[in-house]
Amino acid sequence: MSFKVEVSHETASRKVVRARRPRRGNTEDLLATVLFAVLFAVPSVGDSYQVFILPQYMLFGVLAMSLCLVWGLGGILSFGQGAFFLIGAYALGILSTRVSGSLGVWLGIAVGIALSAAVAGALAYFLFRARVRGSYFVLVTLAISTIGGVIATSASDLTGGFNGMFISRVQLTVSGWGVDLASDSTSYYFVLALTIGVYVMLRWLSRSAFGRVLVGIRENEERAEALGYDVALRKTLAFSLSAAIAAMAGAIYGTEAGFVSPSLADVVFSTSIVLWVAIGGRDFFLGGLVGALAISLVSEKLNSAIPEYWQLLLGVLFLAVVIGFRRGIVGSAILAIDRVGDRR
Amino acid sequence: MSGPLLDVRALSKHFGGVQAATDVHLSVDAGSITSVIGPNGAGKSTLMAMLSGHSIPDSGNVFYEGRDVTKWPAHRRASAGVVRKFQRPAYFPGLSVVENLEIGVVAAGIRGGRAMRARAREVADIVQLDDARYVTAGSLPHGRTQWLEIGLLLACRARVMLLDEPTAGMTRQETADTATLIHQLVHDLEMAVVVVEHDIDFVRSLDSQVTVLHLGQVIATGSMSDVEQDAQTRLVYLGE
Ligand SMILES: Nc1ncnc2c1ncn2[C@@H]1O[C@H](COP(=O)(O)OP(=O)(O)OP(=O)(O)O)[C@@H](O)[C@H]1O
Ligand SMILES: [Mg+2]
Numbered sequence: 001m002s003f004k005v006e007v008s009h010e011t012a013s014r015k016v017v018r019a020r021r022p023r024r025g026n027t028e029d030l031l032a033t034v035l036f037a038v039l040f041a042v043p044s045v046g047d048s049y050q051v052f053i054l055p056q057y058m059l060f061g062v063l064a065m066s067l068c069l070v071w072g073l074g075g076i077l078s079f080g081q082g083a084f085f086l087i088g089a090y091a092l093g094i095l096s097t098r099v100s101g102s103l104g105v106w107l108g109i110a111v112g113i114a115l116s117a118a119v120a121g122a123l124a125y126f127l128f129r130a131r132v133r134g135s136y137f138v139l140v141t142l143a144i145s146t147i148g149g150v151i152a153t154s155a156s157d158l159t160g161g162f163n164g165m166f167i168s169r170v171q172l173t174v175s176g177w178g179v180d181l182a183s184d185s186t187s188y189y190f191v192l193a194l195t196i197g198v199y200v201m202l203r204w205l206s207r208s209a210f211g212r213v214l215v216g217i218r219e220n221e222e223r224a225e226a227l228g229y230d231v232a233l234r235k236t237l238a239f240s241l242s243a244a245i246a247a248m249a250g251a252i253y254g255t256e257a258g259f260v261s262p263s264l265a266d267v268v269f270s271t272s273i274v275l276w277v278a279i280g281g282r283d284f285f286l287g288g289l290v291g292a293l294a295i296s297l298v299s300e301k302l303n304s305a306i307p308e309y310w311q312l313l314l315g316v317l318f319l320a321v322v323i324g325f326r327r328g329i330v331g332s333a334i335l336a337i338d339r340v341g342d343r344r
Numbered sequence: 345m346s347g348p349l350l351d352v353r354a355l356s357k358h359f360g361g362v363q364a365a366t367d368v369h370l371s372v373d374a375g376s377i378t379s380v381i382g383p384n385g386a387g388k389s390t391l392m393a394m395l396s397g398h399s400i401p402d403s404g405n406v407f408y409e410g411r412d413v414t415k416w417p418a419h420r421r422a423s424a425g426v427v428r429k430f431q432r433p434a435y436f437p438g439l440s441v442v443e444n445l446e447i448g449v450v451a452a453g454i455r456g457g458r459a460m461r462a463r464a465r466e467v468a469d470i471v472q473l474d475d476a477r478y479v480t481a482g483s484l485p486h487g488r489t490q491w492l493e494i495g496l497l498l499a500c501r502a503r504v505m506l507l508d509e510p511t512a513g514m515t516r517q518e519t520a521d522t523a524t525l526i527h528q529l530v531h532d533l534e535m536a537v538v539v540v541e542h543d544i545d546f547v548r549s550l551d552s553q554v555t556v557l558h559l560g561q562v563i564a565t566g567s568m569s570d571v572e573q574d575a576q577t578r579l580v581y582l583g584e
């Protein structure tokens with residue numbers, strides 16, 4: 001561009017608030033590295049129960065990150081993540097017992113992911129094209145969970161119905177090479193690697209052109225559309241990808257926990273996922289991950305010690321975040337660190 | 345290319361009993377400014393909406409580069425180059441100025457961090473926001489958010505800019521600067537600009553073709569001094 005417009009400005013309106021480029025994102029990655037290092041060390045210093053239970057919580061963390069993708073980046077709140085998690089777990093459970101060998105396992109994972117992505121994509125496309133958004137869309141996602149639970153309960157030949165279904169620990173092998181999830185420590189490192197992989201992928205996505213546009217849609221959908229973006233299509237892609245990630249986490253969760261039941265799609269679990277993300281901080285994938293891990297760990301302790309009060313405490317915490325603490329605990333911490341960094 | 349860049353033929357649109365546009369014609373060439381004036385409720389924003397694809401006319405056609413785009417949705421028209429600045433502010437308030445502009449830059453098909461940043465910076469220079477690149481857009485003074493929106497349109501490589509009341513809420517100096525900016529965009533980038541405005545001094549300084557709308561109908565066209573001589577315009581609009 002060769003020209004410079006020769007115009008004057010009132011100095012008052014040209015107050016420079018911040019002259020330097022803020023180093024956004026590095027803090028989150030730094031803290032995530034610390035978290036992953038700690039998790040990596042757990043099997044060598046912790047007890048066997050922690051090695052058994054933490055992978056399940058990490059998979060809750062992956063599930064929470066799938067919600068951060070749609071809610072944090074895209075501004076689309078979903079109570080349907082539990083249903084996609086459930087689809088992933090059942091698909092693995094059903095296919096790994098009916099189709100023998102590693103084919104059944106891979107088929108289970110693939111079908112769960114594909115089915116979730118397809119259901120989410122078809123439904124979202126239809127709704128977003130019709131400009132359904134905000135609380136109306138939230139209601140639809142609640143219905144997705146309810147319907148998922150109903151199907152899981154009623155198709156008892158396949159799913160074991162209300163009683164749920166047991167899934168044995170599977171082996172993930174490709175032509176003889178692979179991991180045997182039967183061993184707690186092997187599956188621990190496998191799930192940790194998966195969690196790190198999903199985190200890195202989502203962080204990359206959030207910096208990509210797609211991620212930026214998704215944030216634009218969250219900030220002002222009408223403006224994004226009027227700049228030339230097919231917002232319905234982009235929101236659909238985000239929702240479908242998030243369902244795929246939830247289903248993948250669900251499949252591995254099924255084999256890790258060894259058991260899956262329709263309760264994964266009930267209102268309590270769907271709400272828990274939203275709670276993890278809200279309390280951790282929906283604007284950051286680390287917020288969702290830490291929210292899921294921390295609340296699951298604390299829940300486990302306090303649920304047995306003070307069952308009634310713990311639920312109440314969680315409720316109060318949620319209210320506090322919703323009312324005055326929109327960025328969540330991890331989100332606020334990251335922003336506070338950034339602010340100190342900017343000032344120096 | 346022969347013929348006008350944007351050719352509007354016999355657009356009509358009603359909302360219930362309100363006739364918001366009746367047989368409106370408009371022809372816009374590359375490298376030109378077209379001003380649309382008229383009292384409140386004359387149908388100026390409705391016309392802009394039909395040009396941008398936010399509203400589909402009851403009858404009539406919109407041609408862009410010779411193609412009939414009447415039924416194209418807004419996002420498709422915008423990516424073809426017809427981009428609208430709304431009457432009310434519309435940008436990404438929670439993001440910094442560069443982040444705003446980068447979203448526009450991506451719409452132009454530019455990819456890769458470095459290329460995106462470089463182009464966003466160029467655009468920030470043009471709309472005089474170079475000193476405010478890392479400021480959260482929502483905290484900019486009102487006049488500068490109007491320029492940010494023009495920057496968004498520039499970033500996504502608009503060829504036709506539809507500006508609905510671009511100087512609303514601006515100081516007199518900012519208004520004058522905006523006229524200069526529009527002249528520069530038209531002159532240097534061969535851009536076509538359609539401006540809806542109430543500020544008659546501003547429209548005069550644009551020195552453009554003027555279309556006067558009243559109750560959905562075109563009642564006069566010509567230069568500003570032509571339409572100022574027009575009896576009907578004086579009556580309904582200038583209040584004489
Ligand atoms: N979506 C709509 N539904 C119903 N009526 C509408 C709608 N949009 C516009 N109108 C009506 O159409 C007429 C033209 O409105 P329009 O917004 O185009 O006017 P305008 O010239 O832009 O006015 P202003 O100077 O106040 O912005 C008005 O009578 C308005 O009430
Ligand atoms: Mg208007």
